[in-house]
Amino acid sequence: MAKGKVDALLGIVFGDEGKGKVVDVFTPKYDIVARFAGGPNAGHTIIFEGKKFVLRSIPSGIFDEGKLNIIGNGCVIAPDLFMAEAQELETAGYNLKERLHISKRAHLILPTHRVLDRAYEAAKGKNKVGTTGKGIGPTYSEKASRTGLRVGDILENFQQKYQMLKARHEQILSDLHYTDYDIAEEEQKWMEGVEYMRQFPLTDTETEINQALRQGKNVLAEGAQGTMLDIDHGTYPFVSSSSTTCGGVCTGLGVAPNTIGEVFGIFKAYSTRVGSGPFPVELFDETGDKIREIGHEYGAVTGRNRRCGWLDLVALKYAIMVNGVSQLIMMKSDVLDGFDTIRACIAYEKDGVQTTDMPYDTEGWTPVYRDFPGWEQNLTSLTSADQFPQELKDYIRFIEEETETPVTIVSVGPDREQTISR
Ligand code: IMP
Numbered sequence: 324m325a326k327g328k329v330d331a332l333l334g335i336v337f338g339d340e341g342k343g344k345v346v347d348v349f350t351p352k353y354d355i356v357a358r359f360a361g362g363p364n365a366g367h368t369i370i371f372e373g374k375k376f377v378l379r380s381i382p383s384g385i386f387d388e389g390k391l392n393i394i395g396n397g398c399v400i401a402p403d404l405f406m407a408e409a410q411e412l413e414t415a416g417y418n419l420k421e422r423l424h425i426s427k428r429a430h431l432i433l434p435t436h437r438v439l440d441r442a443y444e445a446a447k448g449k450n451k452v453g454t455t456g457k458g459i460g461p462t463y464s465e466k467a468s469r470t471g472l473r474v475g476d477i478l479e480n481f482q483q484k485y486q487m488l489k490a491r492h493e494q495i496l497s498d499l500h501y502t503d504y505d506i507a508e509e510e511q512k513w514m515e516g517v518e519y520m521r522q523f524p525l526t527d528t529e530t531e532i533n534q535a536l537r538q539g540k541n542v543l544a545e546g547a548q549g550t551m552l553d554i555d556h557g558t559y560p561f562v563s564s565s566s567t568t569c570g571g572v573c574t575g576l577g578v579a580p581n582t583i584g585e586v587f588g589i590f591k592a593y594s595t596r597v598g599s600g601p602f603p604v605e606l607f608d609e610t611g612d613k614i615r616e617i618g619h620e621y622g623a624v625t626g627r628n629r630r631c632g633w634l635d636l637v638a639l640k641y642a643i644m645v646n647g648v649s650q651l652i653m654m655k656s657d658v659l660d661g662f663d664t665i666r667a668c669i670a671y672e673k674d675g676v677q678t679t680d681m682p683y684d685t686e687g688w689t690p691v692y693r694d695f696p697g698w699e700q701n702l703t704s705l706t707s708a709d710q711f712p713q714e715l716k717d718y719i720r721f722i723e724e725e726t727e728t729p730v731t732i733v734s735v736g737p738d739r740e741q742t743i744s745r
Contacts, residue, residue, distance in 0.1 A: 397575020
């Protein structure tokens with residue numbers, strides 16, 4: 324962590340790597356914590372002073388007095404959901420309005436964007452993406468097609484701009500024959516949310532961040548989702564709609580590439596995915612069920628079962644490459660306690676051809692595994708890396724050799740103390 328730099332903390336597979344806990348451990352070291360992509364499709368579970376919070380749009384540095392939190396221009400924000408999330412924190416005693424700045428350039432998710440999300444998914448039938456239904460895709464689409472509304476729009480002539488965009492959405496929905504919706508109640512909350520947002524500093528956050536960097540302050544860019552859900556580098560079209568990778572830190576916060584310091588890549592000791600799309604390591608047997616059960620692998624936003632499988636080194640190496648990951652953080656190692664054999668996918672195979680590079684189309688590939696003996700020990704009570712069982716040490720060393728990247732932190736349980744540096 325260097326002064327005047329932006330360190331990135333990124334989920335590097337399909338999201339849900341447990342960033343919340345690591346951010347919690349990391350944030351005390353930073354002056355600013357900033358979200359650069361995504362919106363309320365994220366769900367970062369944080370346990371602070373014994374109380375559990377699920378953060379969706381608000382950065383995880385919010386619990387620390389004196390720290391600036393930023394929702395950057397690369398994010399999308401739903402005023403009603405933001406208000407609910409923020410008020411819960413205010414009720415718990417955190418004074419948000421002094422600690423949270425929102426970029427005027429972040430885009431607004433309208434209630435009709437959420438209806439459009441549902442309508443597009445319904446139209447796709449069995450090819451649906453399995454989105455979180457939060458209106459992410461339609462909002463980013465409109466950002467790209469230059470018809471969206473930004474946070475800064477609420478400062479002037481807002482009703483008129485809102486009604487125009489809503490009418491446009493209603494027209495699209497009518498063309499799609501998708502008329503079974505009623506947003507009246509939701510819209511009222513949404514407008515309340517807009518009023519509530521006005522109480523926050525709505526600023527040019529890119530200028531603020533760059534000024535802070537020039538003063539030698541350091542910034543933690545908090546990722547959302549994961550690399551394999553990135554709009555460019557993920558398993559398109561089964562992806563989210565933002566740039567979840569390190570490149571997204573630059574565009575989503577307005578910082579130059581040469582300000583990026585460390586890139587921390589978070590992954591789990593095994594793999595999970597929510598929603599549809601290719602997932603070569605998916606297990607359909609009782610081992611998959613066992614991982615889900617022990618790892619509590621159910622979606623934080625939607626409550627859906629997460630699909631589970633062994634660690635995928637093809638995906639991991641690809642993510643390390645596109646993000647320039649400098650340090651790896653392995654989460655939930657304790658979930659693998661008591662498995663006789665642990666597997667890692669080292670290549671994909673299709674029609675007798677093997678590849679260790681991420682293919683353009685990940686559909687139809689089967690995993691090639693390497694097996695490792697499991698460990699008998701319960702990892703959750705360990706406090707230092709030299710106490711690790713030899714089998715875990717070997718598994719980690721293999722990951723480091725394959726990825727040519729050090730694993731500097733290993734998590735062995737949900738608590739802050741169960742985070743071991745190597
Ligand atoms: P969307 O971001 O709601 O458009 O959903 C697109 C895909 O990304 C779906 O497969 C979602 O399940 C997945 N997704 C979105 N946000 C998250 C997340 O925070 N964790 C894991 N998967 C996510």
